[in-house]
Amino acid sequence: MSPRDPRFGSRLTARQTVAVLLAVVAVVWLLVNGPVEGPILVVFTPAHGLSTADLPSLAALAVAVALFWPRRRG
Numbered sequence: 001m002s003p004r005d006p007r008f009g010s011r012l013t014a015r016q017t018v019a020v021l022l023a024v025v026a027v028v029w030l031l032v033n034g035p036v037e038g039p040i041l042v043v044f045t046p047a048h049g050l051s052t053a054d055l056p057s058l059a060a061l062a063v064a065v066a067l068f069w070p071r072r073r074g
Contacts, residue, residue, distance in 0.1 A: 019067035026060035033057075 012020065038052035 015067050019064040022060050022067070023064040026057040026064065029060075030054060030057045 033051075033053040036053050040049040040051050041055075042050040044050070
């Protein structure tokens with residue numbers, strides 16, 4: 001079954017594909033950025049918080065969400 005087969009289901013647009021890849025990279029960065037973490041900006045628990053190294057991932061996730069959903073045409 002190929003991606004062009006109608007039984008395959010809906011395909012992602014190029015924008016949505018970029019959004020998914022950007023979200024994956026952002027999540028991976030959150031998991032591996034430990035060695036470069038800077039100051040803690042927000043403390044959630046004594047062992048968990050939001051550091052300066054997490055900010056690029058949050059921005060990337062916001063861009064991914066904006067890219068994924070279709071634009072409204074008015």
